[in-house]
Amino acid sequence: MNTLDAINARHSSRAFSDRQISDADLEKILFAGGQAAVGGGAFHSLKLIVIQCPDLLKAIDESSAKMRPGSHPLYGAPTLVALASTKGFLENIEWTNAGCVIQNMMVAAADLGIDSLYLWMAMYGINNDPELVKRVGIPEGMTCVGTVALGYEAQEFKKPKADEQRIEVAYIK
Ligand SMILES: Cc1cc2nc3c(=O)[nH]c(=O)nc-3n(C[C@H](O)[C@H](O)[C@H](O)COP(=O)(O)O)c2cc1C
Secondary structure (H helix, E strand, O other): OOHHHHHHHOOEOOOEOOOOOOHHHHHHHHHHHHOOOOHHHOHHHEEEEEEOOHHHHHHHHHHHHHHOOOOOOOOOOOEEEEEEEEOOOOOOHHHHHHHHHHHHHHHHHHHOOOEEEEOHHHHHHHHOOHHHHHHHOOOOOEEEEEEEEEEOEOOOOOOOOOOOOOOOOOOOO
16 A cells, blocks of 8 residues: 555544454554654653553453443454653653654554554553553553554444545645
């Protein structure tokens, strides 16, 4: 797939099947995350953590659902990649880094035919449960700054308004 097609194919998936992604594809997606632009080139401030253990995924799903009881914020995804970061050397730079790293992973996933979802909810679920912070292995001095769910859709989700510009653009020439 060419890059622009992969960017356009990426969309949020909210119903995953049990089918796991292959380790080879996972490595390609993680590699893409590591090629992202990162403020000041501070790659050492970040850590990617792959979670595929069903018990831990269930615990994160339950913790994430505290904001909306009865929901399943992980939508059954068989893989969750959490991004941990130290506090940035510039204000909020860890959050903008997270956007770059996770977007790269989602576009790489789309290129490989793998579905994804940027999950604020799972980050909330991890950070607000000290036991989960330990189980996920967020290093001392770091916090989870973003997560992405990966897998294959159990039911197809269409990207809203695909092929149309979704953000207002102003030109100053
Ligand atoms: C930073 C960020 C956090 C998000 N968190 C969630 C989330 O917790 N749960 C969810 O269902 N979707 C989440 N999304 C997905 C957005 O709702 C989705 O990207 C948006 O509606 C546009 O749809 P598309 O991704 O299909 O193009 C998040 C997206 C971003 C960029």
